[in-house]
């Protein structure tokens with residue numbers, strides 16, 4: 001059996017996920033990118049190849065239960081385990097969070113499709129995918145689960161109405177990340193006596209399609225926390241919300 005560690009990065013075809021795959025590849029891990037569009041998955045691994053990184057991709061749409069099961073089949077058949085799961089795929093359906101007109105009355109008026117679709121991608125399907133892959137993560141000597149969250153999901157931050165972040169009123173997105181953080185805490189607690197570590201990462205405000213052009217950090221920097229949490233040593237933290245080693249309040 002190969003000793004190279006296997007990392008599954010959902011939404012790895014672009015943005016922070018692509019950079020996470022690249023950095024893990026540079027560290028000698030085998031990144032497997034989940035991409036809902038197979039052509040974009042192929043393009044991503046071709047690009048990594050030009051950088052000297054060997055990677056793979058699987059077709060993965062977070063909202064499709066059959067894609068969760070095919071991911072299980074893929075890792076089970078090829079590796080009989082999974083070392084790292086990075087729940088990175090994420091979406092916002094509320095538009096530019098820094099646009100004053102967009103955020104007006106967002107909580108009062110949020111539509112049912114926006115609220116449900118956001119929770120589907122950013123929360124429900126993270127739980128279901130993780131449940132599906134957990135039997136394989138338990139077979140790893142040092143399983144790592146990284147839930148890519150956001151400081152916008154920090155209730156402590158949002159409840160301080162004087163902070164600039166409290167004025168970003170993307171209710172659906174923020175709530176999905178708060179729920180994701182709850183999943184991190186519950187799962188980490190349940191797995192605390194195993195080798196598996198489960199943490200939430202805060203990438204910072206990153207200039208990507210989702211973060212917008214005004215993002216103050218690059219995908220390269222944004223990926224660093226996911227990589228840090230994916231490669232934690234055995235005595236590293238679990239059940240935490242971190243941006244690199246800085247703890248973010250829940």
Ligand SMILES: NC(=O)c1ccc[n+]([C@@H]2O[C@H](COP(=O)([O-])OP(=O)(O)OC[C@H]3O[C@@H](n4cnc5c(N)ncnc54)[C@H](OP(=O)(O)O)[C@@H]3O)[C@@H](O)[C@H]2O)c1
Pocket residue numbers: 010011012013014015016017035036037040060061062063087088089090091121148149150151202203204205206207208209210211212215
């Ligand atoms: N950018 C920021 O400032 C920031 C801040 C905090 C947290 N985050 C989090 O970081 C993660 C990555 O975001 P990003 O900034 O890199 O955004 P991005 O460049 O827009 O990339 C999002 C990725 O998620 C994938 N995705 C979206 N919906 C999906 C679905 N239903 N099934 C499978 N994949 C799906 C996208 O796939 P397609 O290419 O097919 O659309 C893409 O690969 C997200 O969880 C986001 O919430 C970002």
